Amino acid sequence: MSFFDGLKFRRVDSAVHLMDPRVKFFYVFAIFAVAILFYELLPLIILFFVQIPFVILARVQREWIRSLRGAVFLAAVIFGTNLLFKFIYGGYSLAPSDLEHASAMTLRFLVLVESFSIFFLTTSPDHLGLALEQSHIPYEFCFAFTTAVRFVPVLAEEAQTIMDAQKARGLELEKGNFLKRIRNYIPILIPLIISAIRRSLELAEAMESRAWGAIQKRTNFYVLMLRKADYSMIIISILILVMGIYIRFNVPIPSFSP
Amino acid sequence: MIDVKRVSFTYPNGTEALREVSIRVRDGEFLAVMGQNGAGKTTLVKLFNGLLKPTSGKVLVDNVNTKDTSVAKLARSVGFVFQNPDNQLFCETVEEEISFALRNFGFDESRVKRRVTWALNLLGLNEYRKTSPFMLSGGERKRVALASVLAWDPKVVVMDEPTIGQDHRQKEKLRQFIIQLNSQGKTVVIVTHDVEFVAECAPRIVLMSSGRIVAEGSSKEILTDPETLTKASIVVPQITQVFMGLADLGFQFDVIDLLSAKKLLSERLIKK
Numbered sequence A: 001m002s003f004f005d006g007l008k009f010r011r012v013d014s015a016v017h018l019m020d021p022r023v024k025f026f027y028v029f030a031i032f033a034v035a036i037l038f039y040e041l042l043p044l045i046i047l048f049f050v051q052i053p054f055v056i057l058a059r060v061q062r063e064w065i066r067s068l069r070g071a072v073f074l075a076a077v078i079f080g081t082n083l084l085f086k087f088i089y090g091g092y093s094l095a096p097s098d099l100e101h102a103s104a105m106t107l108r109f110l111v112l113v114e115s116f117s118i119f120f121l122t123t124s125p126d127h128l129g130l131a132l133e134q135s136h137i138p139y140e141f142c143f144a145f146t147t148a149v150r151f152v153p154v155l156a157e158e159a160q161t162i163m164d165a166q167k168a169r170g171l172e173l174e175k176g177n178f179l180k181r182i183r184n185y186i187p188i189l190i191p192l193i194i195s196a197i198r199r200s201l202e203l204a205e206a207m208e209s210r211a212w213g214a215i216q217k218r219t220n221f222y223v224l225m226l227r228k229a230d231y232s233m234i235i236i237s238i239l240i241l242v243m244g245i246y247i248r249f250n251v252p253i254p255s256f257s258p
Numbered sequence B: 001m002i003d004v005k006r007v008s009f010t011y012p013n014g015t016e017a018l019r020e021v022s023i024r025v026r027d028g029e030f031l032a033v034m035g036q037n038g039a040g041k042t043t044l045v046k047l048f049n050g051l052l053k054p055t056s057g058k059v060l061v062d063n064v065n066t067k068d069t070s071v072a073k074l075a076r077s078v079g080f081v082f083q084n085p086d087n088q089l090f091c092e093t094v095e096e097e098i099s100f101a102l103r104n105f106g107f108d109e110s111r112v113k114r115r116v117t118w119a120l121n122l123l124g125l126n127e128y129r130k131t132s133p134f135m136l137s138g139g140e141r142k143r144v145a146l147a148s149v150l151a152w153d154p155k156v157v158v159m160d161e162p163t164i165g166q167d168h169r170q171k172e173k174l175r176q177f178i179i180q181l182n183s184q185g186k187t188v189v190i191v192t193h194d195v196e197f198v199a200e201c202a203p204r205i206v207l208m209s210s211g212r213i214v215a216e217g218s219s220k221e222i223l224t225d226p227e228t229l230t231k232a233s234i235v236v237p238q239i240t241q242v243f244m245g246l247a248d249l250g251f252q253f254d255v256i257d258l259l260s261a262k263k264l265l266s267e268r269l270i271k272k
């Protein structure tokens, strides 16, 4: 569950934390778009390192590394399947370029995880809800969204307890072959899903008993405003986006493999 | 025997849950861990089967350091019943639920069958054998959870808050059940806030407060000592309070359970 830990918001007093979530979202979008544009290794490496200053600026290095570590398993799966398909379609042999391609695909995934983790690590659920509301999204959807985000750490904690409870009954998660290992997670997923459903029903009842939705037009105490840092972030994101598109169409990209 | 030697434990988020705790649970002992919310009780007992490993110090279970072995291996001798049964129930029937751990421990099928029947009978769950655990009431689910642990006959049974959500009758049954288990030689450790329940069971008590053990001793010693109890935000049992109020009539006040209270009072009444 360390992966969820890596997405858990923690209040830190930093410039990145204070930024408008919409701006940060735009940044994630820019990184996302550029990462999708490239399937070569070099630009993805650059994209990976370009983001590190933000992590340091936000002082969330430790959590960020944890989220990457949590993504390692999926990354390995992506690497493996890419290699496998190259192997099968390449007439049962592998060229160095195939290795490069698989690495690039894995790195693309990691770049996405990296930018999402920067976003979630530095954006409080309240901020996020506010941003959605101010983008004129109906309040019901905003509320559903923020609640979902808020429940992620709660669920992660619950998953940990369930894992402990099943381990105490002799369940060994890391035992057996690949399929068996996936099956090992059933005793954890079922209680988790049931409790999530139960919790959501309880939440609905609690909300109704507190007259949720009685007032049609809501006002907010806090209103998001764009600041200098937000404008710089927008400019940086646009630069990344424009440069990415320009390089994609006008610059030949060197390859590592002959 | 479980030997906790100068153990400190800090959660990854930096919460210091245990500070230099030392305690020994002897074979066949009946122990209650008490203390206020957040005192570190659950953390302490999770060390017993290796779910948590000490940050410093060591925990020995039958002379094996919990750091050197797996939870699955330790669980074979230290059974742990979680506070919330919903954290573990996942099978379609109560029967399968109880078999789960037995299969994990590699019992053969005939032995699994025998143990399941035994556990079902022990906790009066036989009629629910083929029922889905999710259809049962909260108290019944708790009993299923307990049965699923007792089924593999661990040497030590740890129960976290076993009395929560149980009505008086179930509590009484649970109490008799625990005493029976203990008298059959099982080591029983319970974590609880329920003073009256502990007073009636009379185990050895370990009192915790902010990650430390503040007192240790027999039920009589601890539960009649208001000063010590206050440190752990626990109040003296009601019976003891009554007898403390009667002290000027010459009553001894180290009385914690109903039975001896009744005896003392009726002796006095007959004398009159």
Ligand SMILES: Nc1ncnc2c1ncn2[C@@H]1O[C@H](COP(=O)(O)OP(=O)(O)OP(=O)(O)O)[C@@H](O)[C@H]1O
Pocket: B011, B012, B013, B015, B016, B017, B035, B036, B037, B038, B039, B040, B041, B042, B043, B044
């Ligand atoms: N998974 C966790 N991560 C971080 N801190 C935790 C975790 N579990 C417990 N704690 C903290 O450790 C301390 C001890 O918790 P513990 O659960 O052992 O208390 P407890 O005595 O069992 O309390 P209760 O009576 O409420 O069950 C508390 O301050 C708690 O907030």
Ligand SMILES: [Mg+2]
Pocket: B041, B042, B043, B160
């Ligand atoms: Mg507890």
